Amino acid sequence: MGATLRALRALVLLSGFYLVSLVLLAALAGADIALFHWGLHGFAAIKITIVTVLLAVPVVRGMFMLRVPPADDPAAVEVGEADEPRLWALVREVADASGGHAPARILLTPEVNASVREDARLLGLRPGPHTLTLGVPLLTGLSEAQLRAVLGHEYGHFTAGDTRLSAIVVRGRAQISRVVEQFHATADGKVADERERQERTAAKRIAKGKKAREVDTRHTGALYRGMARLYTWYAGLCLRASLSTARGQEFAADLAAVRIAGRDVTASALREIPVLVAAHGFYLETYATLGLPARTLPPRGQFFGGFREFLAARSAGLEKLRAGLPEEPESRYDSHPPMAERVRRIETLPADGRRSEGDGPALALLTDPEHALTALEEAALTVEALGFRRTADWPELLNVAMAEGITTAQTPLHRALTAYIGRPTTLADLLDAIDEGRLWRVAERLPLSKEASAAKGRAFRQFVRPALGDSLRTMVLAEFSARSLLSWEFSWSRPATVRLPGTTDGAGASPEDAMEAALDAALADVPDTAPLRALLPPTVVQPV
Template identity: 65%
Template sequence: MGATLRALRAVVLLCGFHLLSLLLLAALAGVDVAVFTWVHGAAGMKIVAVSVLLAIPVVRGMFMLRTPKGEGPPGIEVTDADEPRLWALVRELAAATGTRAPDRIVLTADVNAAVSEDTRLLGLRPGPRRLYLGVPLLTGLTEARLRGVLAHEYGHYTGGDTRLSALVVRGRVQIARVVEHFHEKADGKVAAERGRQEKASAKRVAKGKEAKEVDTTGAGVTYRMMASIYTLYGKLYLRASLSTARAQEYAADRAAARIAGRDAIASALREIPALSASHDFYLDSYATLGLPVRLMPPRGEFFGGFGRLLAAREEELARLRATLPTAPASPYDSHPPIAERVRRLEALPADGRAAEAGGPALALLTDPEKTLVALEDAVLSDEVLGYPRAAAWQELLDAAMAQGMSDAHTPLHRALAEYTGQPATLPALLEVVDDGRLWRLAERLPLSDEAAAAKGRAFREFVRPQLRSSLRTMVLAEFSTRSLLGWEFSWSRAAAARLTGPVPGSTPDSNPDSDPDGGPEAALDAAVDAALADRPDTAPLRALLSPAATPPA
């Protein structure tokens, strides 16, 4: 479908919204005329008042003439003087694609690249163009893959997609606003009816009568009916407009293959889902690790550490690249499945540009470290930017894990507090174990149906792994409060706990890496297993926690 037909389709869909609104207004007006003709008195006036209230959201939606200006993600706007190499690449690819280069480049904190255009007259006149380019994307892509991504985005310019977006967005927003107005009115009616019935029930109870059940089924029904009509049209509108958007993605992929090479854009598409998943993991597990203790990574490392994670976990990335999402797209997805896009690209004839690798895309920036620092200032909140900075990642990990240990609250903590009626402490748990009540306590843990139905030894085998995990956490928390617990920071694997003090039962001066059977961690695991055996023995754990096991400060 060409740009002209897509524009015509967008106009027809937008006109359909206004036609639906006019039909509904006509129907409401017809009801009013019939009321004035056949119904008199208060009942007639009430029906007319309801029709007027229903017409207000419809009219407001029809006369929302201005398309809301979409605000792009926050970031750093860079000029030609700031980033000459990046701008040179952007202009080179624009010329090769046969389109006008963007007027602005904004570096963002997303694993994404996007283009926009502030058109006028509903897309009939072009306007200023912007390119949004994620710094994490530059961190993970080579220059060749970045060329493929940029060529894809320029394909949207050449296809007129950015200019037509004004029409499509306007229709979506108008429909959403009308539906939202009707739902707000319905919710207000439900709340008012609930309040009225609850007040009446309170009066009945005060008189010694039984309270009636609150029933708001009929409240706001006319508003919900109107909302459902627009919702049905909204689904049709989205299906039609987003199916066009998916076709635009395929067309932009083909344009990128012509400009940057088939293999460059195909490999970039394989890379982006892996980078996106890795970036989410990085933010959750590393960058924001210290926020609960109001501590930030070293300056520039909030986004800068992502590159180190990628380098350390290359094997995991390779597996992610090989397993592209193949689930069928929803009718409301604006993009086709990545696997299908890659399949179509790799089915194109080879163009001999497979060897064009290039260096890392981040090297296109004049001073990447300076950019990473500036990105923090542009994207993060003032509150977060005001937190102290750790001197190194290890310091950040130690502070965060110490707080996590002090706040630890496992299912065993909750079960123990319920069972004893006392605060859940490790000494209290050991008393329960010594009294032979461990497995009664275990019955209060969250259990699967199979575990809950088991008896005797079978039950113990079901619950022992959960008990072991929670008990180990309780012991580690105790060691943490005594400053006898350290953590090993790693980019390639999860942080590992390391006991730093002398542990009874462990081999003196043993190295856990070279002698895993004699180190402090092995002694701890053996003590936990002894406490959870069929015939429990808490002596090893008590020895670990005895004052003699704790060196003087």
């Protein structure tokens, strides 16, 4: 389907929104006319008329939302050609090869994504300037050749006219969304009012010594939600109607990338993207945001910059992901075909003999990557986060974050012991409870499964021992951390490892091994806390 036919279909679908709205308005007006025609008067007629008018208001508002919402820039750093000449040169090269024009702007974003947006005029009938957004994680994880393939894909959309129709699509979605949101907001308001009314009535009945009725708002606002469902149904119809074309556009853009960068490079770039998406999500959750609870950030420029070290350290594990392809379930509303299908189509094309043109990292295209990464932090992080403390390096960040997490942790065992004794407790209290044979009675106050609750004796101890071990380990580490006797070994390739004071003994047992053995002894069927007390700081060695 050509751009002209796609534009015609987009206009038809947008017109359908107005048709649905006019039919609804006609139905509401017809209901009012019928009331007067049948001679229905009084309070009931007035109430029905008010309801029809209230239902018509969001419909009319949506129809007359003539202005297309402006496209907002994401959190990003805009780079000019004077700032990044090598990056702009590559973009211009790809634009020329695709038969398009260079973008008016290039934005660097923190997302694992790339896109081209055209600010077309007259609902896409006239072309306009376009903006290229490039995710810095893509530049970090892709080679220059792979980036060329990604740019070729995006410019494949642009030269096919796909981006120009976005104005019509945006307007249709915005109008439908606005109507649906207004109906839901009205329904929610009515539910809140009805709940408040019923709660007041219930309070009065209770004050008179009567039994209050259960608050029930299940049917409140049902008419408004029904109207919202009608528009939601039409929105789904529009999406399904354009789905096959949208997916065809993705395949066509992939072919454009193959023409520009070559079959093998394009396939490798598509294989790499889901790997980078998964790796970047894990990196942000496990490393970059590690210190947020302690209001601490990595060294300046490393919030996004540490992703390079993470990828390098985990290259062997990520290679396994590259070898496979994610077989994600296909959504009926997803405009993108599954990545596995896209890669298979490319790899079945005839070999073109094209070699990688630029095997170096795409991030090296930037004149000063460190400056760009620092600027991206300033643009993407909140004002509050930018005011957090900065550590000198990643190991310091790990120690600060772990100290905060451990010293403030309230384990299930901690809470169970407090409930059992009836006052705030310490690790010394727990060791005393173990020595006095009360541990398993405390364990009965832990959150337990049905099987554990029903178990008795040795079976019960087997059920709860893992949870007890985790909580006791945390409480012991908290004692070391509170006295600055605990450190953590930072690693990009594996989970952090705790380091206790002391050295490996003559038998080859490290302080960490000794602690694990002491924990096992304290939680044995016949407990012994002496090994654990011997390891702890002096303030918790002696029973209280």
